[in-house]
Amino acid sequence: xxxxxxxxxxLLATGIIASTPSLLASSxxxxxxxxxxxxxxxxxxxxxxxxxxxxxxxxxxNQKISNLIINxxxxxxxxxxxxxxxxxxTQLDSKKNTKHFSMQLNxxxxxxxxxxxxxxxxxxxxxxxxxxxxxxxxxxxxxxxxFLDDQKKVAYFSDFIKKEVQPEALQLKAQISxxxxxxxxxxxxxxxxxxxxxxxxxxxxxxxxxxxxxLDLTSCPHNQAEVYINNSxxxxxxANRDNxxxxxxxxxxxxxxxxxxxxxxxxxxxxxxxxQYYKSFKTQLKMIQV
Numbered sequence: 001x002x003x004x005x006x007x008x009x010x011l012l013a014t015g016i017i018a019s020t021p022s023l024l025a026s027s028x029x030x031x032x033x034x035x036x037x038x039x040x041x042x043x044x045x046x047x048x049x050x051x052x053x054x055x056x057x058x059x060x061x062n063q064k065i066s067n068l069i070i071n072x073x074x075x076x077x078x079x080x081x082x083x084x085x086x087x088x089x090t091q092l093d094s095k096k097n098t099k100h101f102s103m104q105l106n107x108x109x110x111x112x113x114x115x116x117x118x119x120x121x122x123x124x125x126x127x128x129x130x131x132x133x134x135x136x137x138x139x140x141x142x143x144x145x146x147f148l149d150d151q152k153k154v155a156y157f158s159d160f161i162k163k164e165v166q167p168e169a170l171q172l173k174a175q176i177s178x179x180x181x182x183x184x185x186x187x188x189x190x191x192x193x194x195x196x197x198x199x200x201x202x203x204x205x206x207x208x209x210x211x212x213x214x215l216d217l218t219s220c221p222h223n224q225a226e227v228y229i230n231n232s233x234x235x236x237x238x239a240n241r242d243n244x245x246x247x248x249x250x251x252x253x254x255x256x257x258x259x260x261x262x263x264x265x266x267x268x269x270x271x272x273x274x275x276q277y278y279k280s281f282k283t284q285l286k287m288i289q290v
Contacts (some may be wrong), residue, residue, distance in 0.1 A: 031110035032243065032289060039284045040072075040266055042092065042099040042275070050092035052101055052275075053255055053267040055247045057214070058085060062110045063245065072101035082255065085248030106290075109243055114232035132200050132211075137184050142204035150207050150229050154236070157201040161194045161238055170194045170239040172213075172223045190261065191251075194238040195225045202227055213264045214246040219287045221264055245287075 038054055056079070057063050070077060074090040081087070092099045145156045162170075164181035172193045179187045179197055186197055195211065202209035208228035212235070216222045224237045224244055237244065247264040254260070258274045260267045266283045268275030275281050 031108045034107040034109065034245075035104060035286075035288050035290050036107050036245075037104040037286045038102065038266060040101040040268075041282045042101075042268075042270075043097070043280050044099075044270060044278075045097045047270050048094055049269070049271050050094060050099060050275075051256065051269045052088075052090045052092065053082075053260075054088040054090075054101075054103055055264055055266075056086040056088060056105070057107055058246050058248060060246065061115065062112045064108045065105045066108070068103070068105045070101075070103050073099045074101065082253060083248070083250060085250060107245065109245065112235050112244075114234045116232045117228070119231070132196065132203060137186050138197075138200045138204050141186075142201050146205070150205075153205050153207060154198075154202060154227055154229060157198055157205075158236065158238060161197050161201075165194050165197065169197075172221050191221075193223065195223050195236070198225045198227070198236060198238060210249055211251060212246050212249050213251070214244055214248075215264060215285075215287065216241045216245075217243050217287070217289070219285050 036057070040052060042050060044050065052074075056068075057065055059065070070088065070090075072090065073093045073096045075093055077088060077090040079086060080089050088103065090101060092101070141157075141160065142153075145153045148156065160181075165179050165186070169176055169179045170193060172191060172195075174191055176192055177188065177190060178185060179192050179194070187200065199209040199211050202225070210226050211223050212226050213221070213223045222237075222239070222241055222244060224235050224241075224246075226249075227234050227236055235244075252259055252261050253267075255267060256269050257272070258269055260274065260276070265285075268281070270278065
């Protein structure tokens with residue numbers, strides 16, 4: 001199990017309004033406000049143990065949340081951190097034939113600005129990620145620009161990817177399993193996109209880089225690349241998605257012994273099995289600008 005930090009006492013209640021100080025919003029002339037809501041329905045009569053993990057937007061300098069409201073058929077809930085990403089954990093009421101969960105919050109989003117970080121804090125900057133490759137075709141491409149400085153390398157990689165990969169690979173979509181240029185396969189795996197390739201090329205060139213996952217304004221799963229250039233972390237999105245909402249840096253996450261993918265969606269377990277495998281597990285995500 002990955003590290004989980006306790007943030008809030010369990011409460012035996014429903015309709016709870018939670019406000020965690022580090023997540024609270026503050027006013028900003030450039031910021032936009034959104035209403036984000038999740039709903040889940042789990043129609044399992046015989047289930048003895050049902051758990052949900054609902055990701056929250058990461059508290060960063062450009063995004064903050066307030067007015068978190070939680071309702072549902074659960075015994076208790078608490079807010080936890082898994083590898084520095086906030087999740088709402090709920091233990092659902094097994095006595096209910098059909099279990100419901102709903103959550104809504106206000107999100108305040110302002111433009112992302114590069115974050116200065118000393119190099120001494122860059123140890124373990126990349127989480128273990130079975131999708132990020134640094135060998136084969138990736139190493140061959142990275143080797144072409146080994147004598148350039150980091151900024152020019154990243155610019156070269158970005159231009160190369162935009163020109164060579166298929167247009168649909170610019171977005172994070174489940175049906176994309178292979179990314180190829182005109183001559184060779186670059187990456188094979190699940191949920192790949194152009195930003196994944198950029199992270200791989202940067203890491204192959206000893207430039208610290210990592211993926212960050214979340215949603216775009218159409219509520220579709222998306223990712224961006226975070227690249228360390230000139231003592232700062234920069235966000236790069238080769239799909240040019242504006243107003244990206246960041247949830248976590250977890251391509252995979254192991255929760256309660258279950259390897260979960262797509263950690264920007266509602267996760268759960270039913271009697272020790274992955275809830276994502278059940279078609280009757282229905283979730284709905286809505287996001288509107290207010």
